[in-house]
Amino acid sequence: MCVGLMTGTGPLGKKPAGTFNFEPPPPGKPLYLEPTPKRIRVVVGDETVADSRRAMMLHESGHQPIYYFPPEDVREDVLEPSDRHTWCPKKGEASYHTIRAGDRVVEAGAWYYPDPLPDAPPINDLIAFYWDRMDHWFEEDEEVFVHPRDPYHRVDLLRTERRIRISLDGQLLAETDRGTALFESNLPTRWYMPADDVLAELEPTDTVTRCPYKGTASYYSVKLPDGELAKDLIWYYREPLAEVGRIAGLLCFFNEKVDIELDGELQARPDSPWRHGVKAQNAPAAVTRS
16 A cells, blocks of 8 residues: 555545645545546456546545546447446446456446536546456556556655664664665655665565555565564565666565664654555555555
8 A cells, every 4th residue: 555645644645644724625535636648558358448548547535546537548349337336425426337358257347427426526427447356557568556656656765874773572683874765655764774784584475565666575574582483574675666776685674563773763663554564465466565
């Protein structure tokens, strides 16, 4: 779960971290529709079912953004009416299409608002798809995983000489002054370090997660003095996306599950959705952290 303008502690999310000099919409209420300059494609059953250079991105407070497509850019021959209807208090009643493409049938896999509420953005008849029920998504010619890339989401990597000490229950696990700080919109700062500066005994796990901004992460468990394993306490990107290539092979501990000292000052453990770690997943759409 990555965050940006409308999610996490973002300015229009449900728990904004900052303050405005005007009265903003109540948390959880804002909707914002904007065009994207990207070509967006959706693939189901090895067939392209939507291909648009005019797609719109809907930002909704508390949710990841969603692509909406002009009906002209969606193949009509793969859509069948569905009996499913749902109600959204911010947008109105949604109707659904079942998708039949190749040997794949996705029941009620696409939706649209034929008559949205007056206060909703102009989404009438635009078609959206469940991200994780499609086989592939492409932004231009690059496949994107987990969810669309939020244009208001940012990742900064900065080298730091701060002394970083990581411990758990009094046991020193790592110590470095060769760290890389990763600052990502509305998420806890993550401290990456060379594997040589990790003192703990590590054991690789089968856990795999994906992030649309950084790539595919693998995990290590840490062996504790009593012989127990601290499951998936460390993650790393063997081959991160080019934009964050500097973290390749560096190791990062879950702030939420260890004690971190920066230049001798103990940091509070962040209260984030990952305070209990991650679940082992090898599917393409897995959780992300930072």
